[in-house]
Amino acid sequence: GESVGLHLPTLSVQEGDNSIINCAYSNSASDYFIWYKQESGKGPQFIIDIRSNMDKRQGQRVTVLLNKTVKHLSLQIAATQPGDSAVYFCAEDHNAGGTSYGKLTFGQGTILTVHP
Amino acid sequence: DTEVTQTPKHLVMGMTNKKSLKCEQHMGHRAMYWYKQKAKKPPELMFVYSYEKLSINESVPSRFSPECPNSSLLNLHLHALQPEDSALYLCASSQEAVSYEQYFGPGTRLTVT
Numbered sequence: 001g002e003s004v005g006l007h008l009p010t011l012s013v014q015e016g017d018n019s020i021i022n023c024a025y026s027n028s029a030s031d032y033f034i035w036y037k038q039e040s041g042k043g044p045q046f047i048i049d050i051r052s053n054m055d056k057r058q059g060q061r062v063t064v065l066l067n068k069t070v071k072h073l074s075l076q077i078a079a080t081q082p083g084d085s086a087v088y089f090c091a092e093d094h095n096a097g098g099t100s101y102g103k104l105t106f107g108q109g110t111i112l113t114v115h116p
Numbered sequence: 117d118t119e120v121t122q123t124p125k126h127l128v129m130g131m132t133n134k135k136s137l138k139c140e141q142h143m144g145h146r147a148m149y150w151y152k153q154k155a156k157k158p159p160e161l162m163f164v165y166s167y168e169k170l171s172i173n174e175s176v177p178s179r180f181s182p183e184c185p186n187s188s189l190l191n192l193h194l195h196a197l198q199p200e201d202s203a204l205y206l207c208a209s210s211q212e213a214v215s216y217e218q219y220f221g222p223g224t225r226l227t228v229t
Contacts (some may be wrong), residue, residue, distance in 0.1 A: 109156075
């Protein structure tokens with residue numbers, strides 16, 4: 001299940017299940033939204049991005065959904081594997097109409113644990 | 117080579133020390149970044165370099181001084197740090213500064229005593 005509180009949200013799933021990780025963003029002017037995965041002892045790794053004029057984008061085993069009405073972003077991982085265990089961060093640019101220079105603001109993160 | 121390397125992996129320094137963190141990439145990327153990450157927190161942007169020029173300084177205290185000697189190297193010079201500066205310092209690069217696909221190094225774990 002998923003829990004939110006003083007600690008990072010956590011999501012525990014069984015291997016083979018589909019996972020959905022959610023993110024609420026703050027800046028309605030953001031033009032790009034990105035998901036990163038950070039494994040223990042490593043730097044974040046780019047997974048997928050979506051532009052604000054899109055609702056859905058699919059990659060390999062991952063789908064990102066964007067709902068601008070409620071400022072909500074989700075990452076769906078199909079057939080989750082133990083190697084997917086990591087902290088997942090959503091990130092948004094703070095373009096505010098200008099050149100963002102890759103200026104990303106990361107969300108708080110969700111810990112995904114996949115049990116074999 | 118799609119790797120960003122950072123040295124050292126770990127660094128312990130006193131508040132009066134001067135040290136430097138180093139970052140290197142050979143992907144031909146023209147934008148490089150420094151982030152700070154505290155435990156169980158997301159990375160926070162510190163500096164952005166685009167074409168070897170400082171583009172963004174996120175109001176970082178002057179005890180952190182970035183340097184980009186060439187398009188492949190990025191340094192972060194540290195002086196008179198405080199214990200609260202202890203964190204994981206991440207370097208990243210991207211093809212251009214407007215690219216959101218940033219490649220991160222493994223970070224330097226800094227402890228200030």
